[in-house]
Amino acid sequence: MFILNPHSSVPIYQQLIDQVRRLVAGGQLAPGAELPSVREMAQEHTVHPMTISKAYSLLESEGILERRRGKPMAVAQQNKRHGSLAARLKQLEPQLDALVLSARQLELSETDVVEQLKKKLGDKS
Amino acid sequence: MFILNPHSSVPIYQQLIDQVRRLVAGGQLAPGAELPSVREMAQEHTVHPMTISKAYSLLESEGILERRRGKPMAVAQQNKRHGSLAARLKQLEPQLDALVLSARQLELSETDVVEQLKKKLGDKS
Amino acid sequence: MFILNPHSSVPIYQQLIDQVRRLVAGGQLAPGAELPSVREMAQEHTVHPMTISKAYSLLESEGILERRRGKPMAVAQQNKRHGSLAARLKQLEPQLDALVLSARQLELSETDVVEQLKKKLGDKS
Amino acid sequence: MFILNPHSSVPIYQQLIDQVRRLVAGGQLAPGAELPSVREMAQEHTVHPMTISKAYSLLESEGILERRRGKPMAVAQQNKRHGSLAARLKQLEPQLDALVLSARQLELSETDVVEQLKKKLGDKS
């Protein structure tokens, strides 16, 4: 279910966080769903348990996972609701700014950039 | 001319590399054009000179910049010229991919994202 | 009669201990009064029986509960009687201290905190 | 400046977090103030660097500290503003509920509890 690549430049615990986040956002991991225990996950991917534990803890502090004493972690029931549209757009701002900067430095026209973006957004892969 | 953000998660030297690459690809930095000296650049952005130096060296080993004894670094002559449209769009791709991923995780609609982008591109500030 | 919250950071067995102690101190649980059996309690709160058992054992070793063969545990006879007002206030102290610390860190005024507390104390729900 | 007790039941990294939080809230650590480096702190308290690092990282994710590459951590400039009064009161709620539960079980009168709370809130120690 999870793919951890020890040779990637993105830290292992971060890879796990990203994947859980995406699976939860996408609904493949529904609220209440149990994750593999730290030890299981560690063994399966021949990774140190602390690495898994770190990912789980951070996901817990984000409110995505829930710790249940004596049982494996699970997807939180009450996912803190999504922020307002404005709030979510605000979260996107730094990336948009960087994109605009790059586009200008590359002397790309508005049309070209927007078209490219639309193409990407359309892909459902 | 350059914008370096010490709070970004992208290393400073990398930010500089990206920008020079894009300015060269976009044609704003023509072959032969001189770059600010390491010291100037470091002072202007209150950044460690080693950081600038590292970026310049990597750009040199990529063949984008040229070191000339006693003079500041300059854009290489035998540079592949001003990139084609396709080549420049390709340089934008990683950023677009990251943006699309974020937008999806934030459950933003295509319309919202595109509109926001257009607004930013329109600003001439 | 008992409220056990599995999401609290206070261990469940500790929550139970605290409550029994207070009920005895407050006189709601008089000497000789019987407590629910480990199984009953565990079932009612969907908690592991071992957790209840641990709480009871610790209360027994404190001399607050008494184990009687073949019968449920009961409040000890030779218990220091119903605590004095001062003794009971003393039991509340750690919680009050924690509350005050939090209130200060949240920069809440005395008036606001006291008002909120009064509102809660007034509720008979 | 910091006191870390390895024998306490509260984890070392948590002790450090609590203290930094309080010093920042109290103004003894002003925005921009530098903290001892991970290694310094670790050596001074004969604690493993990772323990300190964990505390710092968590404080960073809370927005209390700021990482500055190549330099020690510092108190964040733009402390995220305080929430609204209502929001802050809401944060106090779980503790208030627990207090009310305890007070009732101890059969303490509203007057006694409130009086005790006021006394504590008045202490400036």
Next chain:
DNA sequence: GTGGTCTAGACCACA
């Protein structure tokens, strides 16, 4: 110099 990641492995609290 700064902080971050990771493993090996001990030990603990809780259920």
Next chain:
DNA sequence: GTGGTCTAGACCACA
């Protein structure tokens, strides 16, 4: 069984 804390110590990226 579950997850959490901590040390020892290697190795890395960045400034």
